[in-house]
Amino acid sequence: MARYPHADWDPLPEANTQPRIRPWGAVLHTAVSNAKNIKSVWLRSSIESHFYVAEDGNVLQYVDTERVAHCQLDGNYFGGGRGHISIETWDGAGRVWDGKDVRKVPRWNDHQIAAMANLLVWLRDTHGVPLVKLPEIFGRGIGWHAQYTSSKPPRFNQHHACPAPARIAQVGDVISAAVAGGQQPEPPRPPGSAVSLAAVTRAAKLDPKRPQGAVTPGAADDVRLVERALAAEGLLSSQYASDGSFGTRTVAAYARWQRRCGYSGADADGVPGSESLKKLGAKHGFRVVA
Ligand SMILES: [Zn+2]
Structure with missing residues (x-):
């Protein structure tokens, strides 16, 4: 059984029974x-997709990724019990465009690109789907x-x-956004912003367990300010300094900052505390709030 942990699991009746x-x-x-x-569409139909990515980047999962979903003909199920995952996406038909002239379909927005990138990272880590363009119809x-x-x-x-x-x-x-470890939709905040101690503490406990680059909802902006400060201190590689994910490298960098502040042992575990975070903010232009 395989469900994407950052999707709302909204199963169709066939979600766990298809081949x-x-x-x-x-x-x-x-x-x-x-x-x-779009679950109601699939409930009225004989076809379905595994996923839907909404306008705001919210992801819904309708079918287990280890079961067939039917919306791409020969691409659903092929030799050796293999099959492609289907990812449907919001496009605003009836509001943004007329639903008829496909030349007017809007580009995916930043929320959708970020959500798809994070989903593709999970498909790579969970099912080995490589982050490259499909090279042939039954390729990877x-x-x-x-x-x-x-x-x-054969055709889709x-x-x-x-x-x-x-x-x-x-x-x-x-694909590039996925290769970069997922991408965040929120624009960075200006210097001088507040960092929530609760948000970054939560992220520091949860993000190391997530796929590389994945973020804690609502904490990414705060984490990004901390990461930039750690990078400015020379404690974090710039490669990881703006992903908003408080992953293992950021935890290690923060632990180095805590040791620099004079903490040791369990007080330098890489999970931010109030005093060390205030010191970092004082040097790098952010306030600390609860
Ligand atoms: Zn389609």
Whole structure:
């Protein structure tokens, strides 16, 4: 059984009963929908996707990733019990565009790109799906629905332009964001902002258990300010200094800062305390709040 831990698990009746697959690649779609959740569409239909990425980047999972979902013809289930994962995405049909002229489908927004990148990182870590463009229809990598449009099998569909030209042009960006360890949608705060001790403490306890680069919801901006300060102190490689994830490297860097402040043992465990964080903020331009 495999569920993405950062998705809302909203299973269809067939979520755990369809034939098993070994997840081989992933295929990106556009849903022609303005909905926050497309489960009702799948409940009325004989097809379904594994995932839906909403406008705000929220991810829903409808089918276990080790079971077949049906929305890409020969790409659902193929030789040796392999199958591709399907990822549907909000596109604002009826509000942002008319739902008919695919040339008007908007680009994926930053929330969606970040959410897809984090999901692809998880697919790589959990199922071994490599972060490259799908090299052939039954290959391993990240494809899109119109990549194999054909009048005869094997094909992902017969005539769709899904996920539409603007989004097909972004597939490389989505993969790059995943390779970079996921990407954060929130813009960085200006210097002088507040850092929540509770938020960074929570992130320092949770993020080391998450996939590389994944963040604690609501804490990424605060963590980023701390990471930049640690990098400015020479304690954290700049490579990790703005990902907003308080992962093992950031914990190790913070432990070095605590030792520099004179703490040792359990007081230098890399989880921020009030005094060490205030000292760091005083030097690097942030206030500490509860
Ligand atoms: Zn599609």
